[in-house]
Structure formats: structure tokens, C-alpha cells
Amino acid sequence: MPPAPVPLPADPDGRRRVVIEAVHPEIDDGRFPISRTAGETVTVECDAFTDGHDKVRVELLHRRKGARTWDVVEMEPLVNDRWSGAFAVGEPGGHQYTVRAWVDHFATWQRGLGKKVEAGQDVEVDLLVGAELLRAAAQRATGRDQAVLEALAERLGGSALMSDRASLALDPTTTIVVERNPDRSLVTEYDRTLNVHVDRERARFSTWYELFPRSWSPDPDRHGTLADVVDQLDYVADMGFDVVYLPPIHPIGHTFRKGPNNAVTAAEGDLGSPWAIGAAEGGHDAIHPDLGTMDDLVALIAAANERGMEIALDLALQCAPDHPWVAEHPQWFIHRPDGSVQYAENPPKKYQDIYPINFESDDWQALWKEILRVVEGWVGVGVRIFRVDNPHTKPFAFWEWLIASVQKQHPDVLFLAEAFTRPKVMKRLAKLGFTQSYTYFAWRNTRHELTEYFTELTRTDQYEYFRPNVWPNTPDILTEHLQHGGRPAFVSRVVLAATLAASYGIYGPAFELCEGHAREPGSEEYLDSEKYQARRWDRSVSWSLHPLIARLNRARREHPALQTNATLHFHGSDNDRLLVYSKTDPSGGDVVLCVVNVDPYTTASGWTQLDMKALGLGDEAFQVHDVIGGGRFMWQGPYNFVQLDPQVLPAHVFVIRHRSRTENDFDYFG
């Protein structure tokens, strides 16, 4: 018996002649959304073509998720059967887009008519064909369009001079009326609806400061509190930060508590690591009694908000042995044959103060719900940003569900993924819902490394879903570059962070005080790390970067160019130590041009090789004004001399002012 025949497509699918392919952006075949913030633009491209030589019309459809109707954007042809269109997204939540296309018989006919007229051919029959097409359009139209189209059809088939009727058929006003009433009966609809995850602006543009409240007591003999942080919040606000991130504020376990510098056993009075979460006083939903109360947290949130800042909490899903979950939900932990609970390990290293949660537990659904309850509790008291500790050690499916669950009720909640791990794992976490992600920035130091990495972050599909938040240091990361580079290294690194990326953060006061002492050679751990003890910082030292950081963050607030990664552009220079790059405000003329000496040890001088087109500049002279160092220079063309002594200031952050007046007006610039 021969095999059954291949079935014919249902009518009219076999007649849908347009093909739509290669829609961009589209992450993993549409499995994941792209990310945007409110008001940002999505530019969509696709391939659309039909058999033969007929003209094709392509439309971009988009809508707020849940809306019943699509907004329609006419796509424009690029080259090589590629089409482009764009739309702006609205408030946080979901947005959707797709594409449709069809053969435009009227436009095809019009094009042919035009060529025949040009060649002086008889087009009498063609005009009759056109009249039929117009009558069909009239049947699809209503109101005034219908009447206009009927009248046009009548005139095309009428007795006026053939050339006059042809001119009428080719008239742009005719085209407009027909285009308004297209024949979409054989439309091809792209076979999937793509999603945009829309966040509020801070998802794109944010400036973070991490601090350990227990170190912020004015009295060196007393444990710092949330109230102490309130009292000193202006110190942070004056630097221009907008997110204050606190390591875990929960009760700290006693069993196997670590001492200073990660000593295996703690002495009486040692504070332990905030990441060893849970004690008799409570777990992930409690506040460490020494830090204060829920009211203190609410007051801190309010004080931060008054200063244009937000408080970000840490979400570290692991337990100290004293955590209430260990007793109440033993099934969420792995039990060993000797009856003990499995502690964290990275053999042969043991972390006996931490029990990992077993997400393969049979009781996983209750576990997920409990974690959601915890997060919603913090959201309930006003927390809108979570920095998630080691998300890459919990299942991807869990995060996708948790973030979706929280954001469904609270689309303004943001999650920063602290996943310092392999590239594909980091990307997956961003795809599945993390708002921002830590990066490899701390370990990218040379011009080549920085150029390559930020090109990947901003010029590949990763840009569509992965929002980098770059940190020159964290409590876990004191790089060799900072350990050995001294203040010049701290300066160049914070300038790079603040100008290369729309979101960056520092762990302070260690950073602005240029703290560079490592626990031991070869280690990236701080000596006397605040992870295991309180520190008393003298914030009044002369070398503090507080004023510089304040200038940097002011520049970030004042210059929309620095608030996006969409327009990062690298320029050349003839000195490998000089990294030259610019950013442009997508919606206007704001241009910031940076030149950074990435070597903290040596003065670097050389010539820029500017891409003038990317700067929106021509041959005219232009003024560059260094908003960090204060200098002003007249430049012209791609090649301009720069010299940067790291002991003075290793970077220029230039605002470009165009020469729009006469030379004599020079003094009035800026």
C-alpha cells in the first residue's frame, strides 16, 4: 500500500504567497521576551517576500498585553527583502508584537502601469483592470473612502483621455485611499507573537551603593542599625546614588558561625556572616534584632525615597543550621545516612554554617510558595528592588516562576542577578526574567578586553534581554587591579563603570576610600572583610572619591546619553592605553565622549581616531567640555591630542558642544 498522500493546505493557506522569516529581535524563537523600559523604542526587522515580482506590503503589529486590538505600523523596505518598523512601549508590564504581510496587487498594477505609460504603450485594458481593483477596494471601504474609490473606478473605466485616466490612477492621492483599504484576504501572519517585558526606568538606568548597616554606627562600640543608616543617608545621597543595597538583614545563625576573616570558629561576640541566614529570632522574613525593627526598615525606605533613592534587599536562598525552616520543613533539605543535614560543599571545601535548600525535594511546590510569600512580605513593606544572591545555584524554572509571580502583581519590582558564573548560565537567568545582571566588568581591564566585552553586551542579541550592572568592587571582589593600582585605579574604574554602563554600583565606603588590602596575596577577599565583622570607616580622609563620584553621578543624571547602553560606540586611538568611546541620547543631540587611560601606572598620550558620523559631527570645530576634570578644548576632525596622567586624573568625560556660532562667540560656550 502506498503511503497516504500529503494533505493539501486548507483554503486559502495555499494561496498565502508571502513568507515572513528572521524576525528580529526574537530571543530563542520567541521563548523569552526582550526587555525595555517605559518609553523606549523597539525596532523590529524581518525578511518578507513573495514568489515572483509582485509588490509586498508589511505591517508591524503591537499592543499592550491583554489589549484586544493591535496598533499597526507600516514597515519600510531596507535592502535584500528586509523590512523595518518601530514602536515605543508604554508603562511597565507586558507588550507584544508580530508581523503580517501580503501581496499588494494594486501597487503591483500601478508599478506596471507606470512603466507602460513611460514606454508609450496602450494601457486601455490596464485601466479597466485598475477600475476592477478600485471597485474591489470600494467594497472593503466605508463612508467617504467608499464613495471616493467608486468614483475613481468609474473615471478609470470612463471615456476621458487615456493619459489623463492613467495619471489619475498613478496619483499619490489614489494610492493613499487604496492603501487605507487594503485587500488582506491572503495575508500571511507571522506564526508567533513576540513579547516585550517592560520595566520602569530604573531597570535601565540605576546607580547603586552597597553598605553594611552594622558598620554605620557612630559609636564604635555599638552595632550599627538601620536607624544609623537613616542618619547618614545624606552622605550617600550627596554622591548621587539612587539605590542603596543592604546585604541580608535577617537574623544570623549561631551554629558553625564564622569568625573574622572567615575563621572556622567564631569567638564570643563575633557577628557572623549576614548570608548565614536564620536563627531562633527568625528566618528570611525577619529582621536581625541588632539592626532594628520592621518599623526601622519602613523608616529607612521612607528616608531613602525622600532623597530620590530606594532600598534594595538581598535575597539569599540558603539557611543557617538554626533557620526555622530546618526544623519546620526538614523535607526541604538533604539528609545524610548518618542523620545529619547536608551542608554546603565545594569538595574538599566545607561550609558547615550553610545548608543549601534542596530544590529537588518532593515538597518543592510548598517550598516555592513559601519563598514567594517571603518576597511578597518584603514587597508589602515597600521594598521594590531585590539583589539575588547566587541565583545560578537554584533551578532556572523556579526563578522564572518566582519573578513572574511577583511582577504580575507588582510590575515595578526589579531583580538583580548576582550570578558570577559561566556565560550561558548568566544569559539564561537574564532571559528568564532577571531585570539586571552583574557582569565580568571587574576583570576586564585592558582596552581590548573592555572593547570586546562591551561590544558583546551592547551590539549582540544579548543587548535585548541582558541589562548589565557593572561593579568595580563588591564585598567578594577586590580585584588585583584595585589591590595594586592605588587611587588612580579606583578613579579609572569608577569612571569606566559610570560611563560605559547605564547601571553601575560600588561597595562602599571601601570603594570611595580606595581600600585595597586583600586578606592574603592571590585572594580577592578583603582583609577584615565586612562579611564577617563590622568595620569603622573614616570617611573624612583627603583621598576620598566622594567628590569625584558625586560629579560623575551628576553627569549621569544630567546627560541622557549616559542613561542608555543602546548607543555605546567605540572610537580608535593610536595608544593602546587610551580607551575612547561615546554615548548619544537616542532621542536627541546629547553626546558624551570619554577618553580613559586604563593603565593606572603610566601617563598615556596619543591621538584620538574619532568616528565623526557616530558623533553627529562634520568638519566643523567643536568644543569638548570635561564635566569631571573641568577642562574645555576646541577639537576638530577625528584626530585630537590627549594626555592623561593617572596621578592627576586618568579620564576625560567630555560633553560635546557643537560650533553653531562664530569663532568670536567661543567664550560664551558652555
Added chain:
Amino acid sequence: MPPAPVPLPADPDGRRRVVIEAVHPEIDDGRFPISRTAGETVTVECDAFTDGHDKVRVELLHRRKGARTWDVVEMEPLVNDRWSGAFAVGEPGGHQYTVRAWVDHFATWQRGLGKKVEAGQDVEVDLLVGAELLRAAAQRATGRDQAVLEALAERLGGSALMSDRASLALDPTTTIVVERNPDRSLVTEYDRTLNVHVDRERARFSTWYELFPRSWSPDPDRHGTLADVVDQLDYVADMGFDVVYLPPIHPIGHTFRKGPNNAVTAAEGDLGSPWAIGAAEGGHDAIHPDLGTMDDLVALIAAANERGMEIALDLALQCAPDHPWVAEHPQWFIHRPDGSVQYAENPPKKYQDIYPINFESDDWQALWKEILRVVEGWVGVGVRIFRVDNPHTKPFAFWEWLIASVQKQHPDVLFLAEAFTRPKVMKRLAKLGFTQSYTYFAWRNTRHELTEYFTELTRTDQYEYFRPNVWPNTPDILTEHLQHGGRPAFVSRVVLAATLAASYGIYGPAFELCEGHAREPGSEEYLDSEKYQARRWDRSVSWSLHPLIARLNRARREHPALQTNATLHFHGSDNDRLLVYSKTDPSGGDVVLCVVNVDPYTTASGWTQLDMKALGLGDEAFQVHDVIGGGRFMWQGPYNFVQLDPQVLPAHVFVIRHRSRTENDFDYFG
């Protein structure tokens, strides 16, 4: 009312921790199959990873389409969470593949145990954990494995020396038995099944000769016939071709028939174009009476088969005004308001001898079925290859259905797409089912153009579905390069075609006789083209390329390296006129190295820059034997001198013979 919560995944989906991404090859998210021929290999790669640091196991599953069970191939890790595995496909038809992966708890445990043992730690409890894992494996196992695993579990938990039990746990034989009985309860299956379209070998490796039978009469006053072709088939067979392609052999229309050189009106006795199909004698299912009968075709097929050749027919879906379909199925054509049928146009050009078929007809389903009936009719008399004329002017959906319908019953039928059109249209036709495709080869002449184009054809995803069939000429294409380059151009172009691509063809005898006369300057049309008249070719001229082509095609048959595009590799040279490239037999040591002077006007000399690794060579000297020109040279290292005079022979086609004997044996080589 708050929005409904995001539902939890069903058990155990939330516990499936491995992610599978970026499977390759995968064409348009799996919408289209990749193409292979019987016996070829498919190498599959994917990203697979889990949260945390657990070990992952990844398997490639494949099967003949319709089989109930999968064959399983263990995938091996590359770097960066990438995995690789391979399988070979069988007979023509469908083959499928997918991937699955899971967390390997035993291997993870083993790795940790090893590190602890190395660090001299107490592993007593770890061994008890291992014993539990082994007991679980025993429950999944049967027969001898079950007994072995139970015994191993017993011993691990027993009272022997701890170090001995640890050694047992780490023993490779233990690993093997556990790996045979894995815990796939939380397996992640890749969410789609991907397809391989398997063709017979000729889909990959074929050598085509196009001829117009009506020109092959020995009597210049008589119309050539299929029987005449049979009589002269050895002329073609001696050149080593394996496909003889005939332009349409159907009755030719009389209405608006074109005269010689595409004259608008034909004189009495003019033969017309074979592509103006259909007359009173019949349409696409009939044979032109002047060519012979169905029996003559069957005899020609048989004669070709006896010589290791096949007959390919043309499938040109368009009608002369006299075609029976025009009267019997008027609904398949567009009727103009004046009652006439719409002829083919490319305004302002008119092709009144041709009626295009209207695939937007309401009666499209009957049309598709009729075309399938026609194709199956030719298949029924033994035709297994179709060269499809202008497939890009008929709907994509139609071709996908037609080819699938024919190949479902006859998986050995091949379709060559004659789509000289825009790149994405050509690619789409290949994706949807065309076995082979014409290319832009005819217009790629410089070293840069050829390198770039063949790199795209063989080193991008296009390789997976688009099989190029390269033609230096066709009845429609006499390039300027051939018009002006004389015999040297014909030689270099046929050497390039035969050695760059596993499938190539020529339109003869015009090609081997170096016919270079265009209809007019600037045109690629032949003067006195066989499309509109019969030609009498004197195949005995001294400059005929018949012997050269015979040598080339023999080299193609004898060297598997030339029968695939998978291994095409470009090497350098210090002279831009010298194109250097090699091909290697994927399954063995056969290596062919070509050097072609792409400039037909000038002697080119220079030094090769060979990629020795790609040639499988080290520092030793090796012999190159030119199987076209006959020369033998001893070469060594990347840099070897070459001089090619196009008036003598513009190309070397070297077979490489390794120096495996002493210098004195040199004379015995080859």
C-alpha cells in the same frame, strides 16, 4: 482584584533542572529539515547546563522517521557548556533527532568523593550516600547489572577499609554499570524533534550535461529526436556526466510563437521555444511529436541508465496560449476585462507566447493536484530528476507540498531549482524541499568573489540545506567572462565548477566547443540561441574541451574528496589571480588541492600559502600530481611556486601523495 497567580509547573517539571539551548543544526527553529545523503554524518551540538555545579549527562537521540524507538548517542562536552555528538543517516527518506539531558547525581557524588579522598578527608558518610545511590541504580537495573549494583552498594556500606571502599566507588567499572542504568526521572527533553531529509547520493554528487535534442539530428535537414540522442549518448557518457538534462520535451505552442533570436513573429517552419509549452498535441504530459514518443523516452532513459547516467526533465509551469489547460481550466488563468487571457509581462516587456498560471485561483487545489498528476506521470515512466524552471515565480507553499507529495512515494526523486533570483528566495526554496539549487557561480569570477561565495555556501547554515549545482553557462547565461575570455576562460571556469562544487553542469555542446558569441553587446543571450532554433554543432573541432572535461569528471569519480562540499578549504597565495583550495574525503585520506589562475588573459605566478593542517600534512615533503595537466612536483611546507599560463592550462588539480617512502622511491609514486 489582584491578577490570578502564575500557576506552578506540574510535578516534576519544576524539578527538571537542566536547560537545553542552541541546538545545531536547526533550520528556522526546526521548521525545515537539514539535508543529507545516505551514509552521511550529522554532527549535532547543543548547549546543556544546570544550575549549580552538578555534573550533567547529555544524549543525542535519533531514528529513522516512523521508528518507535530512538538510537542513543552519548554526547561529549566541548567547552563553555557546549556538547557534541554525531550519527550517520541511512537510506533516503526522513530521519529525526533531538537531545535530552539530566543531572547526573552519581557522577557528581563520585567527583566530590575523589576530591575528598585526595584531600585525605573522612568519607565514611559519603560512602553511605554512595551506597544509597547504588541501591537506587540497582532498582532501575535488571539481570546481572542489578546483582552487580546491589553487591557494590553492600560493599560500599560494609566494613572493609575505608580507602578500599572509596577505591571501589571510584573504579571505572563501577561508573560503567551505573551509567548503564541512569536516573532519568528528572530528564529534560529538548522541546522539538528535528528532521533530516535524506536523499540518495546523486543529490550530493552529480555532473550534469544539458542538451537540446532537436539539435542532435545527424541529418541537418531533419528535426533531432530522442532516438538521435540515444545514438550519440556515448559522446556525453565519454565525458563522464551522470545526468543528461533535456529542456521541455512537450508540444510547443503556435500562437505568438517566437522566431530565431527571440524574434517577435515566427516564420513558417520556425520551431519556437520549448518553454512555450502546450499545443493541440497536448500539454505538460505529452511529448513533442517531432521528438518522438513515450517509448522513445523510455528507451532514452534505459540507454542512459546503461551508461551510468540519468535523464532529467524540465518542469516549467507555464502555458502557451494553445495549451489544453487554457480551454479546459480557464479558471487557472487571469482573464482581463477585455476577455483576453493575461500573458506574461515584465512591464514594459510583454511575453505574449506565455500565459502564467494563476496560483491565486479559487480552484488552486485542483490545479495543484493536476500538476502532481503530471509529475507522477513522468515518474511513472522512469524519470527521477526534474530541473524546475523558475520555481521562484510559483508559491512556496505549492512547492513544499508538491515535492513532499512526490518524495513520499518516491524518495529517490530529485528536484533542481532554477531560481536565479534574490538570495533569501533561493534559500527558502532550498529549505522547503528542492534537492539542489542553481547558484550565482556564473557571475563570481575573481578570487575574492569566489572565496566569499563558496565560504557562504559551505561554512554557514546554508550548507545544511542548500546544495549548490554550479553552471558556468546555461542556455540563458553566456557571461561576459566567457564571451571575451576565449578558450582559457572556458577551461578555468569548468575546472572551478568541477572542483569547487560536488555538483556542476554545463550546457553543451555550446560549452565544450567554447561558443562565445552573444546575441548583442551587453546581452548574456547566445546568438542563434537553441532556445529558439536548432543548431548544428561540429563537435570534432580541435579546440573542443571534450578530453579535458573527461579527465576532470574522471578525477571527480575517482576522488571522494571532490564528491562533497563539506571539506572545502581556501588557502592563500601571494598573487590575487591564483585561487588555491583543497577538498578532503571526510572518511579518509584523499586530498585534492587546486590552484586556478582566474584571469584568462595573463600568466600568473606566485607562491602558495598552504594551511598544512587542513591538508593533513606536516613538515615532510609531499608529491603533488596534476591529474588534469599530468605534471608531478615535490612540494614541502606552505610556500611553493606555481606558474599558470592560461593559453596552456590555467589550473592545477593536484592529488596529494604523502612521502611515505625514501627519496629513492620517488619514481615509483603515483
